[in-house]
Amino acid sequence: MKEVDYLIIGQGIAGTMLSWFLLEEGKRVIVIDDAKPNSASRVAAGIINPVSGRRFEPAWMYDTIYPYAKAIYLQLSALLQVSVFTARQIWSVFPSAQMQSAFLQKTSDSAYTEVPSALRYEEFLDQPHGAAIVEGATINLSSFLPAYRKYLHDRESLKAEHFELAKLELLEKGVRYGDLLAEKIIFCDGVATSANPYFEKIKFLPNKGEVLQIEVPGLVTNDIIKKSITLVPQDNGLFWAGSSFVWDYTDDHPTEAQRLILEKSLNQLLKVPYIIKGQLAAVRPSGNDRRPIVGFHPEHPAIGVFNGLGTKGCSLAPYMASHFKDVLVKNAVLMPEIDVKRYF
Ligand SMILES: Cc1cc2nc3c(=O)[nH]c(=O)nc-3n(C[C@H](O)[C@H](O)[C@H](O)COP(=O)(O)OP(=O)(O)OC[C@H]3O[C@@H](n4cnc5c(N)ncnc54)[C@H](O)[C@@H]3O)c2cc1C
Structure with missing residues (x-):
């Protein structure tokens, strides 16, 4: 015993x-x-984002939990000798003029957001309503x-x-x-x-999320790129592209239906061709x-x-x-x- x-x-x-x-x-x-x-x-992609959801509310307790999380992840990076924490800018593309004005209104006094002086990724992204920069991070869970x-x-x-x-x-x-x-x-x-x-x-209130793993030839960045879908650069040169929210699901495996929805969002974000290399699914444990x-x-x-x-x-x-x-x-x-x- x-x-x-x-x-x-x-x-x-x-x-x-x-x-x-x-x-x-x-x-x-x-x-x-x-x-x-x-x-x-x-x-999960391990994104840490100070701005929450489609209403751009500040994430709950962010000013307390973020500095603490960063310090602990850096401590664990040193202990385990792997890169756990990466500070990243989130290039947030506005899907519409209304979303742009809502974002600017909600984040006007945020220390984590800024309006860029010039658009990035013009060759790759469809961004007629502009974009903002949000200071975030990723945790390298893999x-x-x-x-x-x-x-x-x-x-x-x-x-x-x-x-x-x-x-x-x-x-x-x-x-x-x-x-x-x-x-x-x-x-x-x-x-x-x-x-x-x-x-x-x-x-x-568990909900299922699905993700594509994609290659975007020519697009090289450390930023997270976000519109109605989020692209997160991975160590293997691919992008994690996700994720969906489904409350009514029968199992925790990837589906054709969600692949089509993710592809539609990708087509609204990317002006260039991409190659789908994989698809993942998991269920978020939410109350x-x-x-x-x-x-x-x-x-x-x-x-x-x-x-x-x-x-x-x-x-x-x-x-x-x-x-x-x-x-x-x-x-x-x-x-x-x-x-x-x-x-x-
Ligand atoms: C598609 C998707 C994208 C996401 N993106 C993000 C993101 O970018 N940023 C973010 O912060 N969060 C993200 N999340 C949410 C995040 O993944 C969850 O909040 C978090 O992973 C929950 O962690 P957990 O340890 O509670 O549960 P889990 O990660 O589910 O861990 C549970 C563990 O328990 C083990 N287990 C279960 N049952 C048993 C058993 N009977 N015996 C032994 N072991 C068992 C499992 O193997 C697993 O290792 C995302 C989630 C999904 C699905």
Whole structure:
């Protein structure tokens, strides 16, 4: 029997950040993860954007969470010897004159946006209504998650396997799972939590996103390019082009219907030919109020959850995981708007 303080289920961005902060506190942690190839964190582009959605509202808590996330990702880059964080400008092309004026109105006092003196990418992009520059970033999840997985493995803190809830035993104090005894188990298993009977009261609003991987001959940039579709340059010379939002879906695989919708958006953005090299799909773990879902089951204090990161896992995860760690090890008070108890 092996005793640990925390058993964490899932090593997406949520389980990665939470296990990191707990290990940093000297806690004994085991992460169980089955490396689902189309988990949200493995399909996401890792964009951090200070401006939220089509209404251009400032992203929730951005001035607090962004500097914190940046510092933590840079610290992890140094530790893991991989490039985790890249500051990038988001070249935001206005789809219409109305969107241009809404953007300018909403962001007039933002420290993160500016109106460029000249248009970029004129040869490649259809941008009759102009564009703005937004200061953002990307997290290189395709390098970061495997590098952190190796770190966990080297510390004997990883079980690379599928976790089966039916095999979990609740004890008077803590839980047992096979040969593991843990004080607490914390579910960081993304959309899988929506099928977990302990958390059936959570109002999840999971939504599926699909993405194309494309080559755009001649277009070389470090910027993110955004219109009704977003292009993110990848290390392999391709662009991540996405993503769609679908609430009514039957499975988590790529579909022809969404490929056609993504292509339509690409055709409205690009003036040049492009080549589709691949298509990906995953489901975003979102709650109905778009806030993280954090804390412990009111009747089973050994069973916790860290979820609901929605469309913003990369910007939210470091700060929210650190806050949860403070609740766990320093008796800090959990922010009420993220407390899972709001659903019970
Ligand atoms: C198409 C798309 C684009 C996105 N783009 C962005 C973006 O640009 N920027 C951004 O910040 N966010 C983006 N997101 C959202 C982001 O991906 C999520 O907020 C984030 O990845 C959620 O992380 P998570 O760790 O909670 O869940 P997940 O990433 O789903 O991780 C869950 C982990 O648990 C494991 N797991 C599940 N069940 C079990 C089990 N029974 N046993 C063992 N392991 C298990 C899985 O293998 C997985 O590793 C995007 C999402 C999608 C789908």
